[in-house]
Amino acid sequence: MVTGVPEPGPTQPTPRPGRVPTRRPEPGPQPLVVVDARGLRCPLPVIRLAQRAGECPAGAVLEVLATDPAARADIPAWCRMKAQEFLGAQDHTGPDGEHTAYHVRLVG
Amino acid sequence: MDPVARQTLLAAMDAGWADPRRLYAEASTARRLLDQAREVLAQGLGVRPSEVAFAPDGPTAVRWAMEGLLHAARRRGARTVASAVEHSAVLAPGRHRATTAGDPSLFVEVPVQPSGALDLPAWNAALQVPGTVAAALQQANGEVGTMQPLEDAWDACRRAGVPLVVDAQACLGRTGAPTSYDVLAGDAQSWAGPGGLGILVVPEGTRWALPGPPDPDGALSGPTRHTPWVPLALAAAEAWQQTGATLDADAREATALVDALRAAAAALPDTEVVGDPVDRLPHIVTFSALYADGEAIVREFDRRGFAVASGSACTASTLEPSHVLAAMGALTHGNVRVTLPLLRVAGGRSEDVARFAEAIPAVVAAVRAEVGAPRW
Known part of the structure; x- marks a missing residue:
């Protein structure tokens, strides 16, 4: 079970609006890229993840929101097969139902 | 089903139809035939006939195997241990017992390695907890x-004083019968016998009993108090003899065919072959293709005349992926499972495997194109 893995640093919210960029923007945390795959069945959540990953630079952190139970096994498996870093998963319950947020850091 | 065993089944419907508990001539014939069937199976498993018992099917045999240990040990505890890749006939009742008792610690699922093999240190640790009265482990996993x-x-x-149920449902007739167990459970279908017959071995030294009153004719019904339909038991015994005579040669050929299928699947991009490549059953191969829909793969192979199974969520009635693949950390979508029949049942086996291996790249490519698989 991957639930309970601590929230990783780079998945913190993007910097507050109006914040002046520092002189050294690198290697600061990249903004979070959200892939909303709620309601999609396997293999679509992983396909959406891979499509977005192809557009993002190394170091980017992707947050995949999914309701498909297969994502719990398949997103870590995708990371292993594609040599990317799986950061963890958190279950969320909200007014629009339950979903899980998976975090992936692109290594390259 | 084995063709000779099929003949036996048909003949036994004439010769062994009667209720073996009755006293008339046909009934004594049926009883004698059931005794013979039990002797054949006992000999094949290297046990005494009185230690062989029957069940309505393999999953029931496995479930009863655990229940008998639990009932016999009910004064000492109720905690059970199983690997995370066991059959649902072990996992579902185990979880249910723990939930009903309001105590999640009553059922422990021990993790496996990425190959699917048991994590032995975790198994050892799980057995040490006081109140543990039964453990279950497959001889080999039937999915991978x-x-x-x-x-x-x-x-x-x-060492821990915990009796072990070995689930050989996927193995009997395909690999040597195990000897390391306290209770053994199997299914006649695994050795090309008929459906509807599970088998248990309860050695005399094992403390095992199902709840309920004893059967006055215990010699007939055995430890499970289940008397099978005699033709089924006879056909199962015949299939055991036929399969046993060709087991080694069959397994050698199947091992080579599965090696070829594993290589064909591994040659595809973004495809992983699941399970131990060497320490495995001879006749099962499982692979998962990234960005492919498992249901579409099954349909596409079916269209081409191949019956394959899948552990992908979209192919399951529950929409949950295979617990075996998930426990191994394997990709669960785009999953294909091929179970080779015995050569005695499917004479054209190697030709079929060659055709299947040839079809794999086109099927996976077609299914990937259907869902718009990314290049990345």
Whole structure:
């Protein structure tokens, strides 16, 4: 079970609006890229993840929101097969139902 | 089903139809035939006929195997241990017992390695907890073929004083019968016998009893108090003899065919072959293709005349992926499972495998194109 893995640093919210960029923007945390795959069945959540990953630079952190139970096994498996870093998963319950947020850091 | 065993089944419907508990001539014939069937199976498993018992099917045999240990040990505890890749006939009742009792610690699912083999240190630790009265482990997994370290697992059980149920549903007739167990459970279909017949071995030294009153004719119904339909038992015994005579040669050929299928699948991009490549059952191969829909793969192979199974969520009635693949950390979508029949049942086996291997790249490519698989 991957639930309970601590929230990783780079998945913190993007910097507050109006914040002046520092002189050294690198290697600061990249903004979070959200892939909303709620309601999609396997293999679509992983396909959406891979499509977005192809557009993002190394170091980017992707947050995949999914309701498909297969994502719990398949997103870590995708990371292993594609040599990317799986950061963890958190279950969320909200007014629009339950979903899980998976975090992936692109290594390259 | 084995063709000779099929003949036996048909003949036994005439010769062994009667209720073996009655006293008339046909009934004594039926009883004699059931005794013979039990002797054949006992000999094949290296046990006494009185230690062989029957069940309505393999999953029931496995479930009863655990229930008998639990009932016999009910004054000492109620905690059970199983690998995370066991059959649902072990996992579902185990979870249900724990939930009903309001105590999640009553059922422990021990993790497996990425190959599907048991995590032995975790198994050892789980057995040490006081109140543990039964453990369950497959001889090999029927979805991915990986063999379990039975001897080591049984050693750990004996050191901890916990009896072990071995589930050989996927194995009997395909690989040597196990000897490291306290209760053994199997299914006649695995050795090309008929459906509807499970088998248990309850050795005399094992403390095992199902709840309920004893059967006055215990010699007939055995430890499970289940008397099978005699033609089924006879056909199962015939299939055992036929399969046993060709087991080694069949397994050698199947191992080579599965090696070829594993290589064909591994040659595809973004495809992983699941399970131990060497320490495995001879006749099972499982692979998962990234960005492919499992249901579409099954349909596409079916269209081409191949019956394959899948552990992908979209192919399951529950929409949950295979618990075996998930426990191994394997990709669950785009999953294909091929179970080779015995050569005695399917004479054109190697030709079929060659055609299947040839079809794999086109099927996977077609299914990937259907869902718009990314290049990345």
